[in-house]
Amino acid sequence: MPGxxxxxxxxxxxxxxxxxxxxxxxxxxxxxxxxQIIAIASLLAGTAALxxxxxxxxxxxxxxxxxxxxxxxELPEFLPGLGQLYVDPETLPAGPFxxxxxxxxxxxxxxxxxxxxxxxxxxxxxxxxxxESVSSVDIYYNAGHPGVxxxxxxxxLYHDPEAKGRLAK
Amino acid sequence: xxxxxxxxxxxxxxxLATLAIPRLPGAAATEVIEMRGTPRGExxxxxxxxxxxxxxxxxxxxxxxxxxxxxxxxxxxDLYDRPHRIPxxxxxxxxxFLMPGESFEVKLEQPGVYDYYCxxxxxxxxxxxxxxxxxxxxxxxxxxGDAGALPAAALAALPPVEEILAATRIDVERSR
Ligand SMILES: [Cu+2]
Numbered sequence: 001m002p003g004x005x006x007x008x009x010x011x012x013x014x015x016x017x018x019x020x021x022x023x024x025x026x027x028x029x030x031x032x033x034x035x036q037i038i039a040i041a042s043l044l045a046g047t048a049a050l051x052x053x054x055x056x057x058x059x060x061x062x063x064x065x066x067x068x069x070x071x072x073x074e075l076p077e078f079l080p081g082l083g084q085l086y087v088d089p090e091t092l093p094a095g096p097f098x099x100x101x102x103x104x105x106x107x108x109x110x111x112x113x114x115x116x117x118x119x120x121x122x123x124x125x126x127x128x129x130x131x132e133s134v135s136s137v138d139i140y141y142n143a144g145h146p147g148v149x150x151x152x153x154x155x156x157l158y159h160d161p162e163a164k165g166r167l168a169k
Numbered sequence: 170x171x172x173x174x175x176x177x178x179x180x181x182x183x184x185l186a187t188l189a190i191p192r193l194p195g196a197a198a199t200e201v202i203e204m205r206g207t208p209r210g211e212x213x214x215x216x217x218x219x220x221x222x223x224x225x226x227x228x229x230x231x232x233x234x235x236x237x238x239x240x241x242x243x244x245x246x247d248l249y250d251r252p253h254r255i256p257x258x259x260x261x262x263x264x265x266f267l268m269p270g271e272s273f274e275v276k277l278e279q280p281g282v283y284d285y286y287c288x289x290x291x292x293x294x295x296x297x298x299x300x301x302x303x304x305x306x307x308x309x310x311x312x313x314g315d316a317g318a319l320p321a322a323a324l325a326a327l328p329p330v331e332e333i334l335a336a337t338r339i340d341v342e343r344s345r
Binding site for chain 2: 075076079081141143145149154
């Protein structure tokens with residue numbers, strides 16, 4: 001089934017840059033992660049300025065242009081650790097992705113900046129939030145998945161102290 | 170954080186056991202290759218990574234990764250215009266995306282070396298190598314193709330043919 005999904009626009013828009021990613025070693029990943037932490041700290045500092053109406057996004061499904069990731073690419077509806085994901089395709093690959101628990105409650109906002117893009121000098125600024133209140137943040141490496149194939153970072157903003165538990169399974 | 174990689178040779182693994190069992194004429198052997206990943210997706214891999222089988226063996230690919238989808242796709246010009254890295258007489262395969270729990274089967278008859286990859290995870294080095302038959306057997310074909318067209322992570326992950334033949338089954342373990 002050549003051409004199936006993986007090459008569907010706009011997900012392949014940065015594919016050319018992937019070549020550079022192959023050469024990174026994990027020290028580079030570590031270095032990038034430090035840069036990510038700095039980046040996310042400045043992101044959080046901007047939270048208040050980005051305050052937006054969470055009323056539209058608090059319950060799944062969020063309004064267009066958000067679309068279910070499982071409808072855009074071949075991924076399960078519920079991803080353990082991230083929940084049911086929605087994204088505005090125009091904002092790929094960084095997002096924000098909105099993560100809803102099994103009851104449809106917005107629980108996390110997730111960003112997925114590719115490491116190769118960051119290394120190449122691309123920054124992801126003024127990204128939107130699913131909700132204003134953030135109780136904790138997890139940052140970790142991901143080798144890639146349909147939708148964001150390049151090795152990238154998951155920056156997960158949990159919107160309440162129990163959110164991580166609800167998204168786990 | 171430093172990740173190291175080492176080969177784990179499972180001499181007593183399932184592959185060897187299967188080959189050691191005398192087979193009835195016409196009885197088809199099946200080998201399972203699992204698609205695996207860590208819960209947060211830091212690492213993804215085929216298990217086993219390298220496997221030696223007899224001609225006529227069926228490979229059963231199954232996605233055991235709850236948070237990701239994977240494919241088993243042969244390196245072949247007919248599939249996404251990739252290098253030809255299976256025997257000339259063999260038909261290429263593409264499982265399509267397998268969701269968690271889904272599986273796909275392909276039967277390999279032509280002796281030789283088969284290299285394949287996972288479409289969304291080739292960049293992450295999710296590749297595998299199957300050796301069908303033995304180099305001294307009839308119709309054996311060595312692996313070909315333009316190695317330069319493969320991502321470095323994919324090339325580095327493929328075990329040497331001799332090691333696969335010696336061990337029958339090679340699993341990779343990456344530890345911090
Ligand atoms: Cu994969």
